[in-house]
Amino acid sequence: MKFDIVGAGALGLLFGGELAASGEDVVFWTRSEEQARILTAEGIELGEEAGNYRVIQPDNFEAYCVDSIINRSVRQPDWLIITTKQWHVDDHLFEAVQHLCGQETRVVCFQNGTGHVEAFQAIVKDIPVYAAITTEGSRRKDARSVVRSKPGTTMIGIPARHSPHGVELLTEGKYREGFADQTAEYLTKKLILAGFPALMSKDIDRDIYRKLLINSVINPLTAIWRVPNGDLLVVSERRKILRQLCDEAVEIYRANQIACDNNMFEQIVSVCQSTSRNISSMLKDVLQGSPTEIDSINGRLIEMAHRSGLTAPGHELITSLIKGLQPQE
Ligand SMILES: NC(=O)C1=CN([C@@H]2O[C@H](COP(=O)(O)OP(=O)(O)OC[C@H]3O[C@@H](n4cnc5c(N)ncnc54)[C@H](OP(=O)(O)O)[C@@H]3O)[C@@H](O)[C@H]2O)C=CC1
Ligand SMILES: CC(C)(CO)C(=O)C(=O)O
Structure with a gap:
């Protein structure tokens, strides 16, 4: 082939x-x-x-x-x-x-x-x-x-x-x-x-949106705190933010009729554990001084929130924090 x-x-x-x-x-x-x-x-x-x-x-x-x-x-x-x-x-x-x-x-x-x-x-x-x-x-x-x-x-x-x-x-x-x-x-x-x-x-749509939600929480936080995925779980304040971003994303999905599992937070924790030593792709990009995929990940969630009359304060904040780390426009 x-x-x-x-x-x-x-x-x-x-x-x-x-x-x-x-x-x-x-x-x-x-x-x-x-x-x-x-x-x-x-x-x-x-x-x-x-x-x-x-x-x-x-x-x-x-x-x-x-x-x-x-x-x-x-x-x-x-x-x-x-x-x-x-x-x-x-x-x-x-x-x-x-x-x-x-x-x-x-x-x-x-x-x-x-x-x-x-x-x-x-x-x-x-x-x-x-x-x-x-x-x-x-x-x-x-x-x-x-x-x-x-x-x-x-x-x-x-x-x-x-x-x-x-x-x-x-x-x-x-x-x-x-x-x-x-x-x-x-x-x-x-x-x-x-x-x-x-x-x-x-159901690839479900797989795509599941991955989007997981990436939207893990990737920017690892890039901001400069830690491997597993280290997001080792400090209670980090877990708290993980949870807040997850809940916000789940609410956005529900408002947009996007199918979403009930245990997304547990899934995020499980990905952090199974990839605990990974440097996330966004952290890699930030460390290399490259652009990041924030617009195609968190940016999409923010668009969905606005489309359904919601706000996404957590995702908007981390998007701005990541954009502030990127090379100048
Ligand atoms: N790496 C991983 O483990 C995973 C990655 N992904 C996703 O897969 C995608 C790719 O990731 P990854 O492989 O890590 O990225 P890389 O940055 O390693 O690779 C991207 C490649 O695309 C090349 N490229 C850029 N523009 C063009 C073009 N116009 N024509 C041909 N080649 C081009 C780049 O070339 P150059 O280097 O010369 O700029 C680079 O070699 C991303 O969206 C990522 O989120 C998903 C799951 C896991
Ligand atoms: C699942 C995760 C967070 C693994 O590192 C990933 O997909 C990424 O780094 O982009």
Whole structure:
């Protein structure tokens, strides 16, 4: 199966590298010429926290800079996997995605947060855009090396909200019952063969919004206090704020008729425990002086609050605190 990976960062190199190692036909599209050159010359180094690593040799995949797309005849992959950050989702990326997609291509977005799937769907029109929600944890060490810090599960599905394909599948009554989409089932099989526990979600919207709520509480607080996820639980004042932000988010979901489990606080605590040594993606971004995904995470909650006539004072405050840490506009 042909996989094109746009964004050879922590997740892109991990998924693309393992897919290539399992024999799939993988092309990486990098932001810089330099990274494409390094990958092509030296291959991908896939490591574990324990220090073991292996190299996926360059004859197992191809890598090109995304800017060279217009000068190439592209092959129209079966799957176009987008593993950029949220703040990379812009016209430049849309142009590349449009160029790479053929009639039979399916797009999969791995981003945290919300809003991007709809944006890609509007660009590729009739091509289905899937969301992947993963609890994998990976970090990139350099242009070609990535560490899989926490193996996790990857859920795949087409969001029903705002997606013509999702709505169609739901109306046919097939999607929630199981695996409407055979092609997507192939994807989960390929991911499993490549070493990623993966399944078709029966309700990807629920998974997306569950992850959004968890990220909206853990990510900014770890970035503000500069602590690993588990340390959010070790001080009672931190737990109190965790609880307040969680309750505020649950109220916003209820006001917007978004399905939400009754035990979201317990789920947040459990994620903090199971990823206790993780540096959250937002803390990583802040430490690197990069933009963060705050607008696509907490920003979405604030929009939802306003849409339903609520305010979100806790989420508004932490959003401003995070924005104050970001590089100047
Ligand atoms: N890492 C993780 O464990 C997890 C990440 N996620 C989500 O997945 C998404 C990706 O995260 P992550 O892999 O950590 O991010 P990274 O920052 O490691 O990777 C993003 C990559 O996208 C590249 N890029 C940016 N713009 C373009 C473009 N126009 N064309 C091609 N490539 C481009 C960047 O290139 P360059 O480096 O050259 O700027 C970078 O290599 C995020 O939304 C994150 O929230 C979700 C779950 C777990
Ligand atoms: C679940 C969590 C908080 C794990 O670190 C994450 O998704 C992130 O860091 O973005």
